[in-house]
Amino acid sequence: MTYVVTDACVKCKYSDCVDVCPVDCFREGPNFLVIDPDECIDCTLCVAECPVEAIYAEDDVPVDMQDYISLNASLAKQWPIIIQKKDPLPDHEQWAGIHGKIDQIER
Template identity: 65%
Template sequence: MAFVITENCIKCKFTDCVDVCPVDCFHEGPNFLVIDPDECIDCTLCEPECPANAIHAEDELPEGQEHFAALNAELAKQWPIITEVKDSLPDADEWNGKPGKFALLEK
């Protein structure tokens, strides 16, 4: 089982989670992060570090967020690995917690 980044990361892209990952399983896109399920070791360290509460265990995904498991796997193959904390997006605090951001995902 892996952890999955869900919709609330879109337009926020806080990277606090990246710093604690022992296996470098995070990948960075323009306005979203994903976790590579093949690399994730289910250590649980990243989940409490996310200020957007966007990281969930694959078997505990919030209702309506289940499709993010496949999306994380797909985009992890395309996007580069991120291993260091970076500034969040400029208006991340304004977007944090807003629903319906899936259409805003930049691939």
């Protein structure tokens, strides 16, 4: 099993999770982070660090966010590793409570 970054991260890109990851499995896109399922060791450390609760165990991803499972896997192959916490996006507070943002992901 792996962990999956979902909708709440889109256009927010909090990276608190990156600092606690022992295997550097996070990948960074322009306005979203993903987890590389081939690198994730299921340690759960990232889940508690996410301020918007965007990270789920693969088996627990809500039904309406199932597309994020394959999206994390495919984007992880394209995006670079992020190993250090960065500031969230400038307008993160505006987007934090908005749902259904999959179409807002910049690739």
